[in-house]
Amino acid sequence: MSTPAPSDLLNRAALRAAPVLLRTDGIRKSFGAVTALSGVSIYLRKGEVLALVGDNGAGKSTFIKILCGFHRPDAGTIEWEGKPLHLRSPLEARQHGIETVYQDLALVNDLTVYQNLFLGREKILRIAGFIPITDTRSMRVQTRRHLNALGIGLPSVSSLVRELSGGQRQSIAVARSLHASPKLLIMDEPLAALGVREGALVLDLIQNLRRRREVSIILIVHNYSQVFEVCDRINFLHSGEIVLDTSTEDTDEMELIRIVKSGLGRSAVREAIASTQI
C-alpha cells in the first residue's frame, strides 16, 4: 500500500475523509424466477469515482436502474446523504441529483438537441400569467452556452437528434446529465459505442470531473484498463453480489485479473485478458 504524494492532484487523503453520499445495503431484485441481485451493498463518497465491473448478466444494469429509480428493489435500503431514500421514478431520482447516462443514451430522435437537453425539465413561460408553454428561446440559448462550456461543437442546437453522428449523440447525452449539476452521475458503458478518439474525449471529461471532486460518479465498464485511468475504487459484481471492493491504489490490472480468474465468471476473465493485451 502506498501513501499518496503531497502533490497528488487527485487528493486521495481528502477523498478518504469525504462524507458518504450513497450507501446501499442488501439490495435484492428478482424478475420472475430469475434473481438479478442477491444483496448488493456498496458505498460511495462525495466526489469519488467508483467502477462497477462484472460479467454480462452479473446485475450491473439492474443495480444502476435501481439507483436511478427505474426499478424498485425487492429488499434492501438505499441511504442518500445519510437519509433513507425511496425512489418511485427516474424523475424523482433526477430531482435528488442522481443523473444517468444510459447505454442507449435515452435520446429522442424526433426532438431537437435543446429539447433533449431539457427533456423532463423544460423551461416554462406563462402566457397571460397562466397558459404554460415551453420557453424555446431560453432553452436554445442555455443549451448553446452549456455545450460551448463543455467544448461540444454542433452546427445548430435546433437540429433533430436523428441528424447527429454517434459521437455527437453521446456528447449530448453526457451534456444533458451534467446540465442539472448532479451530485451523482451514473454512466452505463459510456465508451461501448465509441471509437478510440471519441472514447478518449469522454475519459478526459470524466478525469476532469474527478479532479474537481464535485460530483460522484459510478461507471459501468467492461474494459479494465480504462478503469485504472479514471477510477478511485473498483467493485466487482458477480452473480448478483459484490465479491470484491478494492481501491485502484491497492491493486493493479494484473492482480485484478488474477482475482477474477480464481473461480469467477469465465467470460469476464477472457475479456479482462483481451483488454490488457491491447
Next chain:
Amino acid sequence: MASNESGVTTQVPTRSVAQVLPVAGRTLIRLPEISIAMVACIIAIGFQVLNANFLTGLVPVLAASTALYGTMAIGEAMLMITGEIDLSVAKIYSTTPFIAYYITQAGAPFWLAILLALASGALIGMVNGLITVLFGVPSLIATLGMLFLLDGSTLTASRSEPVLTPMEEPVNTWLGLGQLQPIGGLAEYAGILWLGLFTLILTIVLHRTRFGTYTISVGSNLLAAREIGIRAKRVKVANFMIMGFLASFNGIIEAVSSGSTDPSAGDNTLTLYGIAAAVIGGTSLFGGSGTLIGAVIGAFVIAAFLNGLPLVGAQAAESSIFLGGAIIIAIILNILINNLRNRRAR
C-alpha cells in the same frame, strides 16, 4: 454510393441525384405539410379544370367534409405520434350525441348535456387508453373491441331509431345549425371553424408544451422517455382522451347540423378516412412524428376525392378506386420518407 450494375457511365448522374435527394429529403422531413399541400393544390386545380363548378359550387360541402374527416384526423395524428391508434372513433361519434339526448330527456339543458357528452367521449377514450397501457393490449385490438361495444349499446338503447336533436339557442347556431340564425352565413361553416380552432390549439400543444414534447418522446423512443422519467402511460391515455373528445365533438356537430341524432350515423369508413387523412398528411405510422396541419390537408384531399369525382362523372364505386390508389401511394411515400429519416440517423 448507389450500386450501378450498368457500368461506369451512369456514375455522374447517380451522384447528382444523390446530391439532390438529401436536400429534397430534408425539406420533406422538416416540413411534410409542404409536399402534401402541393398535392392538395394539384388535386383541387385538376377538379376545377375538369369541372368549373368544383370550387365555386362545392365550397360548403368541401368545408363540411374536410371538417368531418379532419376532426378525426387530428386526433388520430396525435395518437399515432404516441404510437397508438383508435378504431372506435366512428362509434364514439354516434354514441355520445345519444348520451346528450338522454341527458336532455332527464331534464337537463342542452348545453350541459353537450358538455357531459363531450366528457363521456373523453371517458371512452380514457377506457381505450387504460386497456391499452395497463394490459399491454395493442390499441388496434382494444379499440376494435370498443367499436363493437359502443355500436351494440347505442343501437340497443335507441332501438335503432333516430331521434330529433334537441334545440336550444345559441348552442345550435354555434355548432352549425345553418337554417336557424346563421351569423352572417357562418353557421354553415361551424365545423371547419371549430376544426381550425382545435388544430391551432393542438399544434401549439404539440410543439410548445411539455405534454406535446412528451407525446413525441413516447412515440419516438418509449424506453428513453421512461428512462428520463416521463410517465408514458399517462401521456398515451391523455391522447386517447383527446381523441375521444374530438370524436364526440364531431358527432355532436353532425347531430346538431343535421337536426337528427342517428344511432347509425358513425360509419366505420369515417374512422378509416380519419386515419388515412393523417397518413396522407405525413404522420408517421411508426410514431414520433406527424403534423396536425398535414392531417387537415389530408382530410381535404379525401374530401376533394369523395366530392369531386362524382362531379366529373365518376360513379361512387369508381371514386373508391381513385381514393384507394391515393391512400396506397401516400402510405408508400410515408414509408419511404421514414426510411430516409432512419438512414440519416445513422
